[in-house]
Amino acid sequence: MATQDLISLLRTSTVDFDFYEALYRHFHSQPELSYQEVQTAAKAASLLRSLKAGYEVQTSIGGHGLVGVLKNGAGKTVLLRADMDALPVKEDTGLDYASKVTMRDRDDIVKPVMHACGHDFHVTSLLAAAERLAKMKDSWSGTLIVLFQPNEERAGGAQAMVDDGLYDKIPVPDVVLGQHVMPRKTSYVGSRMGNIMSEADSFKITLYGRGGHGSMPHRTVDPVVMAVGVVTKLQTIVSREVDPDQFAVVTVGSLQAGQTENIISDRAEVRVNVRTQNHEVRNRVLASIRRIVKGECEASGATKEPLIEETTKFPLSVNDEAVTTEVHKSFEAFFGDLFDPNTPCSTASEDYSILGSSQGKPCCFWFFGGTDAKTWDDAEKNGRLAEDIPVNHSPFFAPVIQPTLATGIDALCLAALTFLKTS
Ligand SMILES: [Zn+2]
Ligand SMILES: [Zn+2]
Incomplete structure (x- = not known):
C-alpha cells in the first residue's frame, strides 16, 4: 500500500477511546504474574470473540497464550504480538487505579503484583488495533494474526507457544511485529535497523563452603566471604576484559547465604544477569564468569566445585532490514519528527522474536513513549531524567494513559497495514 494511501486509510477509522481507556485501567488494576495470566487471557479472548469481524480465537497455547486470526483474502500474513504478564512489584504510583x-508465585510465596513493565498497554493497544483493523477490512487484504503471549518476564512464553504447536494451529506469518512502552516522552516512537534489544543470559551459582559456629571460623570454609570475592571480581569483567567499544552488562541481582549472625553457612547462592549485543563478547563474558567463580572457590578452599545453572535466556532481538525499512517509511510519514529511526539499541531484552526466528521469518520491534510530556520536559530542563523519570520495573512506573494508548494503537495498525495489500 502506498504510504499516503495508508495514512488516509488509518485516519478514516478509529475506536471508542473511553472504552479502551477503561479497559486499560481494568488491566492495570488486575495484574497477573507470569504463568498465571488467566483473567487477562480470558478477557482478551472474550473481547476478540465479540468483534463482529470474525476472528478465529484459540486459547491455552503454551500456557495462557491466545491468538485471533482474521483471514481476509489473498496477501501477506502479519502477526502482531503483545505480552500479558505483570511483575512481583508493590505498586507505589498513588494512581486511583x-x-x-x-x-x-510459582514458589508458592505470596507476592505483590504490578503491571510495572507496561504490558497492560500492549494488551489494550493490541485489542484496540484488532478492532480498528477489522473495521477497515474492506480496504486491505491478507491474514492478520493478533497474538497475546504469556510469560515474557521469565523468558519462556514465546518458546512455550511455539513448542505447544502454535504453527500447527495458525498460519506461519510472513512478518512478526511487536512493541514496548518505554520511559520516553509521550508520542515518541523509536526503532532502528539491526540490533534493537540485547541478548540476556541468567545464572544461579551455588558456592559450597563448610558450615559451623560463628566463633570458630578456622573450623569452617565461609561461603559468605567466598561469595563476596566472586561478586567483586565479576565486576572486573566489563571494566577489564571487554573491549571498551563493545557493550556488556554483568549484574549480580541476588546474593543469599546464611540465616543468622552466629552461624557460618555451608553455601551461598549468587544470581547473575548478563546483557550483550554481540555473540563473541557474550561467549567471552560467560567464559570469564565460569573462570572467576571456579578460581575464587579454589582460592577459598571450597569443599566442592561450584554449581552453575542457567535460569533464563533471551535471544538478541534483530530488526530485519527489508521489513524495518518498510515500517520506518510508514512511521516517518505518519509520526513525522516524533519518530526516531535510530533509537539506541536497548540494554533490555525480549523473547518475542522467537515467534519469527523459529520459522525463519523476519521481525521488527519498536518502542513508544509513556512519560507525561511536562514531567519529561521539566526533568530534562533540570538535568534530572535519571532521577525523576521512573523506568520499567519501578514501583513508580506510571505511563499516562493518553496519548500513550493512541500511539500504541496507531503504531500497530500502521505497521500491519504496511504489509497487508490493498484490495
Ligand atoms: Zn519487563
Ligand atoms: Zn516488558
Whole structure:
C-alpha cells in the first residue's frame, strides 16, 4: 500500500477511546504474574470473540497464550504480538487505579503484583488495533494474526507457544511485529535497523563452603566471604576484559547465604544477569564468569566445585532490514519528527522474536513513549531524567494513559497495514 494511501486509510477509522481507556485501567488494576495470566487471557479472548469481524480465537497455547486470526483474502500474513504478564512489584504510583493485588508465585510465596513493565498497554493497544483493523477490512487484504503471549518476564512464553504447536494451529506469518512502552516522552516512537534489544543470559551459582559456629571460623570454609570475592571480581569483567567499544552488562541481582549472625553457612547462592549485543563478547563474558567463580572457590578452599545453572535466556532481538525499512517509511510519514529511526539499541531484552526466528521469518520491534510530556520536559530542563523519570520495573512506573494508548494503537495498525495489500 502506498504510504499516503495508508495514512488516509488509518485516519478514516478509529475506536471508542473511553472504552479502551477503561479497559486499560481494568488491566492495570488486575495484574497477573507470569504463568498465571488467566483473567487477562480470558478477557482478551472474550473481547476478540465479540468483534463482529470474525476472528478465529484459540486459547491455552503454551500456557495462557491466545491468538485471533482474521483471514481476509489473498496477501501477506502479519502477526502482531503483545505480552500479558505483570511483575512481583508493590505498586507505589498513588494512581486511583493502582494495583492492590497479591498472588502466590510459582514458589508458592505470596507476592505483590504490578503491571510495572507496561504490558497492560500492549494488551489494550493490541485489542484496540484488532478492532480498528477489522473495521477497515474492506480496504486491505491478507491474514492478520493478533497474538497475546504469556510469560515474557521469565523468558519462556514465546518458546512455550511455539513448542505447544502454535504453527500447527495458525498460519506461519510472513512478518512478526511487536512493541514496548518505554520511559520516553509521550508520542515518541523509536526503532532502528539491526540490533534493537540485547541478548540476556541468567545464572544461579551455588558456592559450597563448610558450615559451623560463628566463633570458630578456622573450623569452617565461609561461603559468605567466598561469595563476596566472586561478586567483586565479576565486576572486573566489563571494566577489564571487554573491549571498551563493545557493550556488556554483568549484574549480580541476588546474593543469599546464611540465616543468622552466629552461624557460618555451608553455601551461598549468587544470581547473575548478563546483557550483550554481540555473540563473541557474550561467549567471552560467560567464559570469564565460569573462570572467576571456579578460581575464587579454589582460592577459598571450597569443599566442592561450584554449581552453575542457567535460569533464563533471551535471544538478541534483530530488526530485519527489508521489513524495518518498510515500517520506518510508514512511521516517518505518519509520526513525522516524533519518530526516531535510530533509537539506541536497548540494554533490555525480549523473547518475542522467537515467534519469527523459529520459522525463519523476519521481525521488527519498536518502542513508544509513556512519560507525561511536562514531567519529561521539566526533568530534562533540570538535568534530572535519571532521577525523576521512573523506568520499567519501578514501583513508580506510571505511563499516562493518553496519548500513550493512541500511539500504541496507531503504531500497530500502521505497521500491519504496511504489509497487508490493498484490495
Ligand atoms: Zn519487563
Ligand atoms: Zn516488558
